[in-house]
Amino acid sequence: MFGLNRSTTSDDIVRATLDGIACRVYEVVTAMTQDAGTPPPHLKVDGGPAGNAYLMQMIADLLDFEVRVSASVEATAIGIANLAGVSALGTSFDALAENWKAEKVYIPNMKKEEREKILERWKKAVEAVKKFHE
DSSP: OOSOOTTOOHHHHHHHHHHHHHHHHHHHHHHHHHHHSSOOSOEEEOSGGGGOHHHHHHHHHHHTSOEEEESOTTHHHHHHHHHHHHHHHOOOHHHHHHHOOEEEEEOOOOOHHHHHHHHHHHHHHHHHHHHHTO
16 A cells, blocks of 8 residues: 555545455456457446445446446356356356346446546556565
8 A cells, every 4th residue: 555644544445445456357357358359348246345336336437337236146156057057058148148137237437537547546556566576
């Protein structure tokens, strides 16, 4: 963490942690987009962190597309079972997609300039850590 001082609160540390997670998600989705050649139309998420509204909104803002939170608490386990169904039963991906429901959808609302500023600060922080650990 950078910029800690006597006025830093536990809320500041939590926010910095969530911002760091959002920036890492941005990096992963960006890498996947480069591999695929096209960005996904939206991001579907589930699991514990998906319950944090601040984190989900920040991810939507950084990616500049919708983040859809699964209505099912056990979406990961259901997804694995569905993949087994594809393999063993020949279930189509289209049929599986019809069953997926979003509980909440986060719409990006961050201005481009603010997004770029956050991502530039993130890149600088990553570079500083790399230099520190050389």
